[in-house]
Amino acid sequence: MSKFSQHVQALVEGFSWGPFVGSLINLAAVTVERYLRVVHPVWANKKLRDWMLYSTAVLAWAGGIAVAEGATVLTLSVVNGFSVPSRQAAFYWSTLGKQPSDNVRP
Numbered sequence: 750m751s752k753f754s755q756h757v758q759a760l761v762e763g764f765s766w767g768p769f770v771g772s773l774i775n776l777a778a779v780t781v782e783r784y785l786r787v788v789h790p791v792w793a794n795k796k797l798r799d800w801m802l803y804s805t806a807v808l809a810w811a812g813g814i815a816v817a818e819g820a821t822v823l824t825l826s827v828v829n830g831f832s833v834p835s836r837q838a839a840f841y842w843s844t845l846g847k848q849p850s851d852n853v854r855p
Contacts, residue, residue: 763821764814771813778805 785793
């Protein structure tokens, strides 16, 4: 398996987690917005604009994908063509007595 295909596999793995993390961030942002609307209605009506809410939603989803990509790419290894987290890769090598080959990203 080439280095390029390993990186593509890590990116696909990150994109599968991205929407989940983005939805968690978006849920937190909606919670804060609802809190401001209920507890501080005068301030929210005066200062909180629609463009702020829309940009927060977009940034939450983009941030979720970015966080998931960073975590996946940094912690993913490919062993015998399968993507496994790095700790599992170390356990796999220690149990079978194998050493990581040159084409496997640590």
